[in-house]
Amino acid sequence: MGAPVSPAAYEALVARLRQAGCVWAEEEARLLVAAGGGPQRLAGLVDRRVAGEPLEYLLGWAEFCGERIDVDPGVFVPRARTALLVSAAARVTGPAASVVELCCGSGAISRVLARRLAAPRLLAAVDVDPAAVACARRNLAAVGAPVFVGDLFDPLPVAWRGRLDLVVANAPYVPTAAMALLPPEARRYESAAALDGGPDGLAVLRRLAAAAPDWLAPGGHLVVEVGQGQVDRFRAVLTEVGLAPSVVRDEASDAIAMLGRYPDDVAGGRYEN
Structure with missing residues (x-):
């Protein structure tokens, strides 16, 4: 379960991701919120994403052809x-x-x-x-x-x-x-x-x-x-x-x-x- 996030905080998160160049900022924000175990962990995930770390590594999975695939850091992310x-x-x-x-x-x-x-x-x-x-x-x-x-x-x-x-x-x-x-x-x-x-x-x-x-x-x-x-x-x-x-x-x-x-x-x- 993700940490509860106020509408204002969610919009600020989307804006930060968009400013960092994330094309699908709203979708990424939703996934990061769902993955976060609390405000501190969510903040850490967002910092890492803004720094450029692949979203899939932060989530621990990637969606591919309708399957949720586990992806570990360093392992090729399916495109x-x-x-x-x-x-x-x-x-x-x-x-x-x-x-x-x-x-x-x-x-x-x-x-x-x-x-x-x-x-x-x-x-x-x-x-x-x-x-x-x-x-x-x-x-x-x-x-x-x-x-x-x-x-x-x-x-x-x-x-x-x-x-x-x-x-x-x-x-x-x-x-x-x-x-x-x-x-x-x-x-x-x-x-x-x-x-x-x-x-x-x-x-x-x-x-x-x-x-x-x-x-x-x-x-x-x-x-x-x-x-x-x-x-x-x-x-x-x-x-x-x-x-x-x-x-x-x-x-x-x-x-x-x-x-x-x-x-x-x-x-x-x-x-x-």
Whole structure:
């Protein structure tokens, strides 16, 4: 329960947040009041928000695709535009699928896919950051999805090779030189490893694409998010590793999802049931 706040104090709080540059000042004020355990704690939360700390860290959660996702300080905060990635992944994944989310952060994508997909046979997530893994394990405990700590496919059981119907990842794709242009709350508070994609933003995505064909089942898909200006380069990457590329865009949210489909006609059938 939040601390009682007089109308005058609430309006002053909204004005302070708006002056600090919070676009949704009234909504943020409402959430901070609801989260505050008393006047002193509320004042501390407001001070931290005005200083630039992400609202999600102050609340301890983020709303994503209709789910309330736990978010710990330093863990990548799920963005609204990543809803396109989730929708694109769900559209190409049939019932009883085997699904792995890489670079999972809080596990938000897996949490939503667990609800949207028809009884996935397998759902698991991976992140290289132990803090993100701890957060994702809380978010995915209710759906029984294991979360592994390690680099991309490395910690997954070898028996899963060639058997995954969907590999989905919101991997880091910000070019290193563009990191300085990110909003201060992302640049100062989120893990750089969750954002920095190397010189052209595709360093992690290239490694992911190169390894994906060994893990995808025939007809399976790799689905990732990329930035504006990266589509042509990543399309070439997918083609080079043997995945058929396609692109889904949402102009309203400035979001781009790219898909790479592994062919059905795998020569000789790499793996036997």
